[in-house]
Amino acid sequence: MSTEYNATMSSPTVERGQPSVAVRRGIPRAVWIVVGVFALILLVVIILGVLSRAAAEHALRQKTEVAAVLNVAVVHPVVTSTSPEIALPGNAQAYVDTPIYARTNGYLRKWYFDIGAHVKKGQLMATIETPEVDQQLQVAQADLKSAQANLNLAKTTSTRYVNLLKLDSVSKQETDQAVSDETAKGAAVEASMAAVRRLEQLQSFERIYAPFDGIVTARNTDIGALIDAGSGSAQPRDLFRLASTGLIRVFVPVPEAYAPDIADGGKAYLTLDEFPNKRFEGTITRNSSAIDPLSRTLNVEVDVPNAQGLVLPGAYVFVHFTTPIHADTVSIPANTLLFRAQGLQVGVVHDSHVHLLPVSIAHDSGATVEIRSGLNPGDSVILDPSDSLADGQEVHIAEKSKAGAQ
Numbered sequence: 001m002s003t004e005y006n007a008t009m010s011s012p013t014v015e016r017g018q019p020s021v022a023v024r025r026g027i028p029r030a031v032w033i034v035v036g037v038f039a040l041i042l043l044v045v046i047i048l049g050v051l052s053r054a055a056a057e058h059a060l061r062q063k064t065e066v067a068a069v070l071n072v073a074v075v076h077p078v079v080t081s082t083s084p085e086i087a088l089p090g091n092a093q094a095y096v097d098t099p100i101y102a103r104t105n106g107y108l109r110k111w112y113f114d115i116g117a118h119v120k121k122g123q124l125m126a127t128i129e130t131p132e133v134d135q136q137l138q139v140a141q142a143d144l145k146s147a148q149a150n151l152n153l154a155k156t157t158s159t160r161y162v163n164l165l166k167l168d169s170v171s172k173q174e175t176d177q178a179v180s181d182e183t184a185k186g187a188a189v190e191a192s193m194a195a196v197r198r199l200e201q202l203q204s205f206e207r208i209y210a211p212f213d214g215i216v217t218a219r220n221t222d223i224g225a226l227i228d229a230g231s232g233s234a235q236p237r238d239l240f241r242l243a244s245t246g247l248i249r250v251f252v253p254v255p256e257a258y259a260p261d262i263a264d265g266g267k268a269y270l271t272l273d274e275f276p277n278k279r280f281e282g283t284i285t286r287n288s289s290a291i292d293p294l295s296r297t298l299n300v301e302v303d304v305p306n307a308q309g310l311v312l313p314g315a316y317v318f319v320h321f322t323t324p325i326h327a328d329t330v331s332i333p334a335n336t337l338l339f340r341a342q343g344l345q346v347g348v349v350h351d352s353h354v355h356l357l358p359v360s361i362a363h364d365s366g367a368t369v370e371i372r373s374g375l376n377p378g379d380s381v382i383l384d385p386s387d388s389l390a391d392g393q394e395v396h397i398a399e400k401s402k403a404g405a406q
Helices: 002-068 131-166 172-204 256-261
Strands: 070-075 078-080 086-100 106-111 124-129 207-209 214-219 240-255 267-272 275-291 297-305 316-321 329-333 337-340 343-350 353-358 360-364 368-373 395-401
Touching (some): 070 343, 086 297, 106 131, 131 172, 240 256, 240 316, 256 297, 256 360
Parallel strands (some): 070 395
Antiparallel strands (some): 086 316, 106 124, 124 207, 214 240, 267 275, 267 316, 275 297, 337 343, 343 353
């Protein structure tokens, strides 16, 4: 019984347990396959991400290095053996330009010349009515007659007292008083005469004459206008303005670099836009002998004969100076210069690196400058250099100019 029971009891157990063992062994294998595939995919993604990031960083590093190298354009200096003629703007002025004021008060009676009129020295230009001065003169003349009468009486009295003193008929005190009274009366006569002369001089200013030969460039009065004496008014108004244009002064601000080439007695000539084919010869007469600290220029005067009156005062002209020959100089564009605390410099490229070289200017022509020292014709000079350009900086020549400054 027991044997059969045990067999009966154990047989179902084995049959029921076989599916459990199979299930327990099949589920972990599938999970591990899925986990392995997922882990492989994740590893591939991570590797690809790392490689992509490394490639991006490498590309960025290369771009950064390339961008850090400055691209520059260069130009080669041109050898020049002669400095060109320089033309500088100037301001033409009349050799003598004078405002004419009234010296006495009154009313304008008549004027004889208008603007543009040519007058000669001593010609009458206008007359002024001075009723107050005329009355003052009459009073002064009457005072003078009275003073002269008092002087004559004082002289007679003094003479009488002196003669009586010899006879001891009068005292010494009375005689001295009479002599002193004569002296005082004489001084009063001199004062009256001075007042008369002053008023006569003012009366003579009624007539206004031309002080020199010239042209009337302005007339600021008319008949009947009230005239104030030039020295008696806070803001006197000139009656006329007279200019002598037979000789024209032209003032030219010459740059400091050209100052040593300007000498008194040298020749220069003028050109005007209104006379494109005509030259007006002139002479350098004087200069200020000092450099203006604001503009760094030398004020030079050029006198130009103007007998025909073609050059008008106030005209804008160009003055041409002939400068000396300068050998062994090179010319470069003005936009290659660096103005720094170390002085004037240019950037030159050697072996893809910048070398800052100090230079000295022989002449400045505006768009181009002549370099006396510091450059050679074969140097590659940087155009439009940056303010941050440093010595030894690596650069890349983007464009080479075969022609120098023209």
